Ligand code: HEC
């Protein structure tokens with residue numbers, strides 16, 4: 001059924017006299033996925049998929065999976081749920097996505113996948129059969145994950161106990177459930193590309209940039225979009241309306257509301273503690289529990305150094 005709904009880019013381009021209906025659909029799909037960022041640093045080149053495992057390490061992979069928050073989206077919230085066996089409901093204004101089972105079960109998980117399939121999913125947002133993933137899966141950030149790190153993640157996921165939990169179908173409202181619309185969205189807005197270190201900046205700041213943008217996918221919530229859903233690189237990490245329609249804070253050094261020092265930022269990102277005793281909103285609490293709170297001291301220090309190095313972007317006047 002799904003494959004019947006898939007269109008390829010060539011046939012789309014052939015129909016380039018896109019009628020009004022298509023234009024409306026395009027706007028709709030773009031709006032739906034307006035929370036999925038186009039990575040700021042990308043070359044526009046499709047990254048080569050390497051299949052040679054570069055000394056993969058399960059332990060490093062386990063750490064990377066934390067830095068990238070894989071578990072939160074791929075584990076049901078119910079008590080005693082099996083890690084990575086899927087079932088987590090991810091609510092968006094357009095419907096509910098369910099993180100799939102990514103344990104190595106041959107039927108319900110990714111047990112029959114190769115490293116190449118895994119790489120293609122993370123880097124290009126494509127299923128082994130070539131269909132496109134919804135950008136609720138943040139491959140727009142993961143496209144920047146290095147070859148070495150993809151190989152380590154793969155080693156880790158292959159080492160997990162397989163679990164048979166069947167996947168739940170996404171509950172998405174019409175017309176957003178059509179996977180082929182994602183083809184159009186990717187074609188317009190997704191530029192796969194490797195992370196590029198900035199030679200002008202220290203290795204620490206570059207490490208922080210990698211943690212923030214490739215693994216941590218912080219931009220998914222902290223970079224606002226324009227009305228057509230394109231990531232606003234002029235407002236990179238500068239906050240604004242988030243994917244859930246709530247305001248997300250500015251992470252650049254111009255942050256007006258809270259001028260936290262490094263120690264306070266460190267406390268917040270490692271444990272959720274704030275100087276005034278506030279509890280962070282749930283979206284961020286989860287990021288802290290699953291991801292930033294699991295980083296090594298050095299990595300968290302690098303991440304903070306990177307945030308400090310960003311160009312200061314003052315708050316924008318609120319749009320209605
Ligand atoms: C913000 C939530 C989120 C995070 C974080 C996330 N995923 Fe996912 N992932 C999803 C969703 C949703 C899908 C399903 C997308 C679809 O069906 O189009 C998915 C799909 C996948 C798939 C494809 C599974 C299949 O059966 O086709 C793989 C593999 C995967 N994710 C691995 C990972 C890894 C590895 C990480 C961490 C590096 C990760 N994910 C982090 C939400 C997430």
Ligand code: HEC
Pocket residue numbers: 212216217218219220221222242247248249250251255257258265268279280281282283284287291292303
């Ligand atoms: C799923 C959405 C989401 C993601 C992903 C996310 N954040 Fe947040 N973040 C939020 C929200 C919402 C708040 C506001 C929390 C509050 O005010 O209680 C926040 C608050 C913060 C704050 C406090 C800023 C302030 O002035 O109050 C920092 C620092 C922060 N996030 C850093 C990060 C970093 C670093 C990452 C990536 C590792 C990240 N966030 C990923 C949603 C997100």
